[in-house]
Amino acid sequence: METERSAAVVVASTSAAAGTTTDRTGSLITGWLTERGFETGEPQVVADGQPVRFAVDELLAHGVQVVIVTGGTGVSPDDQSPEMVAPLLDVQLPGIIEAIRRRGEASTPLSIITRGVAGFAGDSFVITLPGSTGGVKDGLAVLEPILDHLLAQRSGGTGHGPR
Numbered sequence: 001m002e003t004e005r006s007a008a009v010v011v012a013s014t015s016a017a018a019g020t021t022t023d024r025t026g027s028l029i030t031g032w033l034t035e036r037g038f039e040t041g042e043p044q045v046v047a048d049g050q051p052v053r054f055a056v057d058e059l060l061a062h063g064v065q066v067v068i069v070t071g072g073t074g075v076s077p078d079d080q081s082p083e084m085v086a087p088l089l090d091v092q093l094p095g096i097i098e099a100i101r102r103r104g105e106a107s108t109p110l111s112i113i114t115r116g117v118a119g120f121a122g123d124s125f126v127i128t129l130p131g132s133t134g135g136v137k138d139g140l141a142v143l144e145p146i147l148d149h150l151l152a153q154r155s156g157g158t159g160h161g162p163r
Contacts (some may be wrong), residue, residue: 007038008064009049010083012057015049015133023072025129025136032140035136036147038066048072053084060088060121065151067124071131072077073116079129082117089119089126096127096142104130104138111135123154 009029015021019120026043033040046055052072054131057161061066072081086092096118104111114135 005036005038006064007033007040007066007068008053008059009033009040009043010059010067011043011045011131012048012050012052012068013045014067014078016045017047017051022045023070024133025131026134028133029068029070029129031141033066033068033106043111045069049070049080050077051085053088054082056085056088056121056126060124061124063124066122066147067126069119069126069128070136071129073086073114073128073130073135075113075115079115082115085126085128087115088121090121092117092119094118096146099142100129100135100139103142106118107134111138119152125154 009026011023011026013023016023021046026045030040032045044055046052052069056067056069069081069085072079097116099113100116101114114130116128129136
């Protein structure tokens with residue numbers, strides 16, 4: 001029986017992928033996941049758009065339990081992470097994204113323009129978070145009390161204690 005908890009982070013940033021800027025969100029997310037017992041590699045930095053889809057597809061093909069995409073959730077022409085990830089989801093959980101927007105609104109009115117998606121592709125939980133450190137912190141704060149419950153419930157448990 002597999003007990004390893006696996007997770008991966010995809011950074012959607014054309015400029016970071018080109019080396020012209022430095023991503024500040026990927027390591028924040030991998031640190032959070034590691035603290036919660038997930039095995040993660042280094043964040044995978046890809047250009048916005050189709051490369052996000054390819055990266056997430058590859059991770060899902062390898063059975064990664066949690067995939068967090070950061071970046072590409074705004075409204076600029078390059079921001080396409082929701083469009084790349086949504087078709088991969090069997091079950092969408094829009095309430096999670098709504099909670100992230102509400103949490104962020106306490107700090108900035110700009111939080112309401114994030115267009116993230118969250119849900120399950122098979123047994124893998126996938127979410128797109130904003131590309132800002134504040135948006136990521138809001139997203140992780142929302143995930144903190146529910147992630148283990150989501151994974152347990154999706155694998156057939158109730159999420160309310162031992163199976």
